[in-house]
Amino acid sequence: MTQHPEPDQGAPSLDQARRQIARYGLTADPQAVLVAARLMAAGARVGQAGEVHFGRFGLSTGRYRLLADLEDHGGEKSPSQLAASLGVTRATVTGLVDGLEREGLVARRPSTEDGRGNVVILTARGADKLRDVAPEHFARMQAIIGGLSVEERTTFLDLLARVVAGIDALTAD
Amino acid sequence: MTQHPEPDQGAPSLDQARRQIARYGLTADPQAVLVAARLMAAGARVGQAGEVHFGRFGLSTGRYRLLADLEDHGGEKSPSQLAASLGVTRATVTGLVDGLEREGLVARRPSTEDGRGNVVILTARGADKLRDVAPEHFARMQAIIGGLSVEERTTFLDLLARVVAGIDALTAD
């Protein structure tokens, strides 16, 4: 039988936050802690749902993003450039390209300018795959935030950006 | 190199969204697509930063959450219960407990009520570890959303909940 995570979990309550803070005698604001925890839970949830979605097309979020980035760039890009624009390491790109190459959606060609470099090119099958996934993909994205008004979306975008900035500030140690 | 000051990686631009939609002749709203894409990027970013944070204590997000949930429950819980409250599969819990048991932060004991069941218990070392991590953990969470006013936090919480509801609606097919 199919195992899948219970729908509503991973979303902590305010009481839970309060209890944890109290247990260690800390002074953190429970609401702040709750918001952060919910954000993390939501992030995980969105990511997982996306994975399931792309899985139906024999892809994954990472693979789709690589393919889309490639097409957006004329269908030809080096692994290093891909890593930079996708925000992952080169090692991760190696793995993604390995998988996509196995499926014939992408191909590797030695670089003509740099003896140690590669160029990843989008094959016809890769372009077809993108064309295949696109309608559902965009419909899905629209459905996810469809419950928000235009003003709410703008607000959400702003809040999201500020939170990410907060994280970046912490990360830059 | 990137001629355009393409902000940060993984965070797509409105132009990019527009271009992709146009390429396939679709009718999606670029702003909606942008918000969804940014949410996914933010989720991934938050998750990764958390992983780095917990890594400094020899933990991971999953392991910490399991430990915290255990303590919140009197230090004793079955793998199935843990899976349900963490929102992951039992197989994942098996892996997490394997790791935590190896470090002595947790122990397995056969259930007295159910011959095929286990009970995961928090060891003294496990409780110590939680006590160790707590101050930085809560400070970090507070810092992340510290840039938001109380009202903004409430708004953010509401928007987040509605977006997650939208995802759940899509997932339930």
Next chain:
DNA sequence: CCCCACTAGTTAGGCACCTAAGCACAAATA
């Protein structure tokens, strides 16, 4: 001109997550 530091890409090992399949035991049913 050669050496050495830097860069491109891969490999190896680790973690978290998933699905699917397997065993063991429990509970419901014939």
Next chain:
DNA sequence: TATTTGTGCTTAGGTGCCTAACTAGTGGGG
């Protein structure tokens, strides 16, 4: 009572992501 169905946990295999270490070219400075 004997059988079937369901539940608890583990194992096996796959993906994505990371860091660290390695190979192979590039290119600058002594």
